[in-house]
Amino acid sequence: MNCKKNERKISDLLDGRLSEKQISILENHISQCPSCREYKNRLMILSSKVKEREKNEMSNDYAQEFSIRLKGRLLNEQQQKKQKNRFPGFEKWAYGAAGFIIVLFLVLYFVVLQPTSIQTEEFYVLSFEEAIGDLYGEINNDAELEELFNTIILASLTEALEELDQEMIPFILENPLYRDDLSEEDLKILESKIKEDIKL
């Protein structure tokens, strides 16, 4: 006999859930199996000890206090219910009216006011060369425009350079490649690279 399966049967035996035949087979096994006998014995001790436990009684004072609190809550509940019932179906009507107003507003907005659709303006991202090319096209041979263009470029450069060390500005304006952290050798390499690029 499988003793694992019998553990559940022993539990059912204690609760009187087995048939006479099942009891007879199980008892026969238990009488021959020390581990099942021990298991049954332990469960019986456990059961008797649990049943021995004293049931706490509510003291009279506590019972009275419990009743008073409960009655207060019940009366309060009843009062709230009565207040709700004063306007039966009020909530339903309120939600219905709110929904109707929203729908009406939307209909009026779209039918009467007919809002124009929002159009997004198209914009292009131009490369620096394209932008400069366009500008030079506009300037063409107009000396006045060219002077104006140069003034603007210079003004924006000055503005950008304002945050730099003031002593450095004349050097940078004179030579845009000027970098105080570049050695003469570095500059020569740069110059040769630029010349190579121009040739290409």
Next chain:
Amino acid sequence: MEWKRNMDDLSEDQLVRLAKQEDVEAFMELARRYQGRIYNLILGLTKNHCDADDLAQETFMMAFKSLQRFKQDSSFYTWLYRIAVNRTLNFFKKSQREKKKTESVINEFSKEKLSVKTVSNPEKSSLREELRGKIDQAVHALPALYKTTFFLVEHEGMSHKKAAYVLKCSENTVSWRLHKARKMLQSKLSPYLKGENHEL
């Protein structure tokens, strides 16, 4: 006093009928009859007076609110009992404290389990007291559904059929949970249960 005596004289069915018509006094009479038993049931499961008090109050409030749905196919007490057990089970599910408490009890218990083995020839009476305490701890440490099922059948002396009704499950489930609960308990309590002699 005359009125109170009248309420005392009314049968459970009569009180239920009046309570269904929102008679708070009739419901309070029903509550007075069963509040002690409901409180004790919840206290036995939660082991905490504050929780038991809150849940017992909630049970009666819930019963009052849903009295219209009580079909009277069982006694009012069984119906109330069912609400109490299910509210307590919900409380266990929601409360993370239960899990933490369980873990700490198991840890504490497993430490103490070792110390018992080292005690030589302890006094029998003190061991019995200790056993009762340990049984309480171990039962309380069981998972909520196993604990509740075990408590209803073993402590409250409920049949499997009634426990199945209260717990909204089948009798087979009750039997299975009991078997698992007993197995867990006998395994945790084995050092204590071995020492006891029990007449079969």
